[in-house]
Amino acid sequence: MTEFTPLLSFFGGTLIGLSAVLLMAFHGRIAGMTGIITGLIPPGATDWAWRVAFLAGAIVAPIIVVALTGQAVAFESPVPTPWLVVGGVIVGAGVFFGSGCTSGHGVCGIARLSPRSIAATAMFMATAIGTVFVIRNVLGGF
Incomplete structure (x- = not known):
């Protein structure tokens, strides 16, 4: 923890x-x-x-x-390096298709009340919550 x-x-x-x-x-x-x-x-x-x-x-x-x-x-990460690389590639694709990263949307976009940034940040958070749930409770955790 x-x-x-x-x-x-x-x-x-x-x-x-x-x-x-x-x-x-x-x-x-x-x-x-x-x-x-x-x-x-x-x-x-x-x-x-x-x-x-x-x-x-x-x-x-x-x-x-x-x-x-x-x-x-x-x-230190309990996750094997190949999984970290796969995760990095997925995040990179998300940054490209989401027109920005978590810092741009989450910190600056929400502060400007940008609807696109609010939606993107909600999606980031929902995906993170879902990923943690699946890894810890379905796959047995790392």
């Missing part, structure tokens, strides 16, 4: 929301990771610099937290 960390979760969520608001305020852009990464190709586009800075912050921030606190988030 996952450890319950309401205070850390609150601060993490606050920082994610703040970064989304600041990106919209200063650049008029949505903080969806898929769109940010897609905009990096080709390099040198007019808005390339903020995209690199945003992604660098997403990579460097956890490193800073570990350096300051000395605590890393332990990650």
Whole structure:
């Protein structure tokens, strides 16, 4: 089971929301990771610099937290690697057909009251709930 960390979760969520608001305020852009990464190709586009800075912050921030606190988030998956790869491919297809990722739809789209984002996020959540139920209760869990 996952450890319950309401205070850390609150601060993490606050920082994610703040970064989304600041990106919209200063650049008029949505903080969806898929769109940010897609905009990096080709390099040198007019808005390339903020995209690199945003992604660098997403990579460097956890490193800073570990350096300051000395605590890393332990990650181990009981799921075999081939299943993780299959899951990644399925998520990638969903991002393509859903016109965005969970961060874009869930954080930014819902905040803008976008009907498409609300529907997409409801579908993400329903699928996640159904998947966990099937894996844990039908297939015997991992």
